[in-house]
Amino acid sequence: MQIKALKLQNFRNHESTLVDWLPHLNVITGPNGAGKTSLIDAIHYLCMSRSFVSNSDQYVILQGESYFMLKGDFSGTVRSEFEVACSYSRGDGKKIFVNDGPLDRLSDLIGMVPVVVLSPDDKRLTREGPIERRSFLDSFISQISNQYLRDLLDYRRIRRQRNSLLQQYANAPHMLEMYLEPWNKQLVDAGASIVDARHKVLEKFKAYLAQDYAMISGMNLTTDLEYKTFCDASVGIEDIKKQYYDKLAESQEKEIEREQTLVGPHRDEIVFYLGDRELRQYGSQGQHRLFALSLKLAQLHYYSDELDDLPIFMLDDVFGDLDPQKTQILLEALKNHPGQIFITSANPVPFEDVIEFDGERNQLIRIEQAEIVGKE
Amino acid sequence: MQLTSEYLERAIEQLSKLPGTGRKSAQRIAIHLLKQNDEYALKLANAIIDLKQKVIRCSTCGNVSDADPCNICDNSKRENGQICVVEEFNDVYIIEKTNEFRGRYHVLGGVISPMDNVGPDQLKIQDLLKRVGGNEHIKEVILALNPDAEGEATSYYINKLLTPYEVKVTRIAYGIPMGTELEFIDEATLSRAFTSRSAF
Ligand SMILES: [Zn+2]
Numbered sequence: 001m002q003i004k005a006l007k008l009q010n011f012r013n014h015e016s017t018l019v020d021w022l023p024h025l026n027v028i029t030g031p032n033g034a035g036k037t038s039l040i041d042a043i044h045y046l047c048m049s050r051s052f053v054s055n056s057d058q059y060v061i062l063q064g065e066s067y068f069m070l071k072g073d074f075s076g077t078v079r080s081e082f083e084v085a086c087s088y089s090r091g092d093g094k095k096i097f098v099n100d101g102p103l104d105r106l107s108d109l110i111g112m113v114p115v116v117v118l119s120p121d122d123k124r125l126t127r128e129g130p131i132e133r134r135s136f137l138d139s140f141i142s143q144i145s146n147q148y149l150r151d152l153l154d155y156r157r158i159r160r161q162r163n164s165l166l167q168q169y170a171n172a173p174h175m176l177e178m179y180l181e182p183w184n185k186q187l188v189d190a191g192a193s194i195v196d197a198r199h200k201v202l203e204k205f206k207a208y209l210a211q212d213y214a215m216i217s218g219m220n221l222t223t224d225l226e227y228k229t230f231c232d233a234s235v236g237i238e239d240i241k242k243q244y245y246d247k248l249a250e251s252q253e254k255e256i257e258r259e260q261t262l263v264g265p266h267r268d269e270i271v272f273y274l275g276d277r278e279l280r281q282y283g284s285q286g287q288h289r290l291f292a293l294s295l296k297l298a299q300l301h302y303y304s305d306e307l308d309d310l311p312i313f314m315l316d317d318v319f320g321d322l323d324p325q326k327t328q329i330l331l332e333a334l335k336n337h338p339g340q341i342f343i344t345s346a347n348p349v350p351f352e353d354v355i356e357f358d359g360e361r362n363q364l365i366r367i368e369q370a371e372i373v374g375k376e
Numbered sequence: 377m378q379l380t381s382e383y384l385e386r387a388i389e390q391l392s393k394l395p396g397t398g399r400k401s402a403q404r405i406a407i408h409l410l411k412q413n414d415e416y417a418l419k420l421a422n423a424i425i426d427l428k429q430k431v432i433r434c435s436t437c438g439n440v441s442d443a444d445p446c447n448i449c450d451n452s453k454r455e456n457g458q459i460c461v462v463e464e465f466n467d468v469y470i471i472e473k474t475n476e477f478r479g480r481y482h483v484l485g486g487v488i489s490p491m492d493n494v495g496p497d498q499l500k501i502q503d504l505l506k507r508v509g510g511n512e513h514i515k516e517v518i519l520a521l522n523p524d525a526e527g528e529a530t531s532y533y534i535n536k537l538l539t540p541y542e543v544k545v546t547r548i549a550y551g552i553p554m555g556t557e558l559e560f561i562d563e564a565t566l567s568r569a570f571t572s573r574s575a576f
Binding site: 091092154157158160161162163164165168179181182183185186 | 398488489490491493495496524525526528529530532533536
């Protein structure tokens with residue numbers, strides 16, 4: 001899958017910018033604040049319906065304007081040519097159009113153009129709380145399984161409904177039981193599907209992670225990961241459901257006391273290991289950085305094997321943190337990856353040594369104050 | 377800006393409260409109305425007043441109607457022992473267009489949604505039980521609620537309450553894409569969903 005052209009209007013510091021992209025490597029350089037990240041964040045919007053930098057759509061609008069508008073021309077092997085557009089205004093909210101047809105739900109966009117992003121923010125992935133790893137996993141699986149995304153959205157809604165009941169009927173346990181039943185069944189159905197999918201994907205993912213960490217670190221420390229959930233996730237969906245019902249019954253009193261749902265995939269955790277030590281507790285700064293990089297490379301390689309179309313890969317400002325040797329290894333890996341890649345970098349990285357900017361497959365774009373000032 | 381007509385401003389203000397109508401569209405509509413003849417304006421105004429004052433709810437099925445009982449409940453040809461349970465009256469309208477269903481309806485007036493403070497008591501579920509246990513000779517209750525979390529929970533709850541009654545409970549299921557609201561489904565799909573309804 002690749003994006004061939006991108007149009008930005010009132011997006012961050014881009015008042016009106018048009019860029020043509022090439023099928024392999026697109027390197028964007030320029031001083032800080034020039035609008036490099038905005039260019040690839042715009043592409044991210046067209047893939048995931050949201051920013052990978054900002055949590056709020058309205059801060060993305062160019063100052064003094066009331067809306068932003070993005071358009072991208074994509075082409076792939078399954079779906080040959082199509083246009084995705086995204087508009088946002090304070091009054092009308094966010095809208096996504098595919099070939100000019102509006103999507104009923106933003107979530108319908110997810111998976112149409114799979115994307116993998118590596119950004120400075122990824123250091124949170126292995127260091128901070130479990131919510132970071134769950135959202136990595138959710139975005140990972142949602143892009144390859146529509147069913148997973150639907151289960152996730154259902155589960156979230158069912159849990160909110162269930163929590164409301166637990167709050168409203170905390171003093172009437174008999175009523176509560178009767179009212180909870182219809183929600184419990186749905187919670188278990190959606191929750192068990194999520195757990196089953198997470199288990200299966202992570203089992204496969206392990207090997208990719210190990211391979212990419214070894215490649216990028218050049219070391220023979222082995223990586224591993226452990227999926228922690230409320231039950232034995234390896235036994236298949238029907239058995240997961242049985243365990244789920246048992247756990248719900250077990251924790252009912254506690255749920256009433258705490259007035260919230262306590263059993264389910266919303267409390268899952270993934271534990272990463274380097275050698276035989278837990279990364280989060282014992283990892284050095286350098287190890288965390290390489291691990292996050294390996295996670296994203298592994299995601300890229302996993303998608304490349306699983307999907308009919310290669311994903312788009314974005315590396316936002318990651319070369320500054322790498323030593324020359326690792327930079328070389330990463331650049332070689334990118335050069336050998338057949339899909340479309342976007343790299344932003346403020347620092348002068350020895351791109352020319354490894355990559356030939358021929359203007360047909362690879363290009364280097366220089367940008368200053370949201371204007372393209374040079375191309376090679 | 378200096379207002380040249382307080383009345384125009386008032387009309388725009390009211391029109392802009394309509395769903396999907398921003399201030400700009402409201403202005404366009406108001407100006408359009410202003411250009412029409414008096415007769416049209418009067419007809420429109422009366423239609424709105426009649427809508428509010430003359431449309432009532434059928435005390436049997438909860439559907440909107442000009443008379444009580446509504447003409448579906450009043451139609452003896454539709455006494456076939458089937459009740460189709462729907463969320464809102466517009467669902468009745470949508471299902472009627474398919475010409476697939478010849479029984480009667482029961483409009484719940486919503487679905488169970490604890491976070492919106494809607495429980496079974498806020499819906500016409502007890503009325504449904506009364507109808508099933510009454511003298512309408514109901515043999516089958518067809519649940520035609522939206523296939524989302526709230527619709528599912530409501531279907532599950534009603535099915536459970538109906539177990540003591542001698543009545544078959546079915547639901548429309550096949551042919552409806554997951555997560556789609558009834559009103560967005562094309563008639564062909566909905567009609568197929570009706571013929572392939574399954575036991576709950
Ligand atoms: Zn009626």
